[in-house]
Amino acid sequence: MSQAGAIIITxxxxxxGAAVADILARDGAKLACIDRSPEKLEQLLASLPAGTEVLPLAGVDLTSQEACSIAVSQVTKRFGSVSALVNTVGGFQAGPVSKALEQWDAMLTANARTALAVSAAVLPVMQATRHGRIVHVAAMAGLKAPAGLAAYAASKAALIRLTEAIAEEYRGDGITANCVLPSVIDTPQNRAAMPKADTSSWVAPEAIARLIAFLISPAGGVVTGAAIPATGTGGNA
Structure with missing residues (x-):
């Protein structure tokens, strides 16, 4: 991966996020890894290939543009520039429409405000180099809301619209913005929460990470403003 600057992963x-970090590290990328848990971040760094250039940033308030800007400044001080942002943070709450208002602010904050804050912080740095790749993780529910996910689906729809707006506004600056739309990601947490579910169509984190790696690569520069389903084929490939 011929990226001059660092790749920020939230x-x-x-x-x-760990799957993305692993794939990019194996390709020689310089990483700035943001996570709220210092302990889990330490475990991630220990799992990466030896020699990986990585800056760990724990406890950054991703709802604050000011906090995000400080984090980006730390990244540029260490690596000089930022070539890509991969934003994997988000939240999930389910419930009927009658309860959606109770979830509304939390879902919009977790899934849309964080994406806006970190994007707004990194875009000026990318503008300065006239190069950048941004990938947000939305969800298929952002295209069509299923029953019981009104607030969550609305927040993911907001994230898709935000991504489209970034793509249009910064097209002339050499910056692309896309989002991927997983259905159900095959994680230990999801398997524990849905022990009787048919997991054959669930998608492995590594498969989604490979898609993200393409989108932030030089070859991925042809794609911008897209909402790309990552729903698998039943083979979890």
């Missing part, structure tokens, strides 16, 4: 110690 939620880096989560299942998907």
């Amino acid at each position: 939620g880096a110690a989560g299942n998907l």
Whole structure:
């Protein structure tokens, strides 16, 4: 991967974030790994290939543009520039529409405000180099809301619209913005929560990570403003 600057990964110690970090590290990328848990972040760093250039940033308030800007400044001080942002943070709550208002602020904050704050912080740095790749993790529910996920689906729809707006506004600056839309990611937590579910169509974090790696690669520069389903074929490939 011929990236001059660092790749920022938010939620880096989560299942998907860790898969992204592993794939990119094996390709020689310089990483800035953001996660709220110092302990899990330490475990992630220990799992990466020896020699990986990585800056761990624990406890960054991703709801605050100011906090995100400080984190980005730390990244540029260490690596000089930022070539990509992979934002995997988010939240999930389910419930009927009659309860959606109770979940509304939490879902919009976890899934849309965080994405806006970190994007707004990193975009000026990318503008300065006239290069950048941004990938947000939305969800298929952002395209069509299933029953019981009103607030969650609305927040993911907001994230898709935000991504589209970034793509259009910064197209002339050499910056792309896309989002991937998983259905159910095959994680230990999801298997524990849904022990009787048919997991054959669930998608492995590593498979989604490979898609993200393509989108932030030089070859992925042809794609911008896209909402790309990552729902698998039943083979979990």
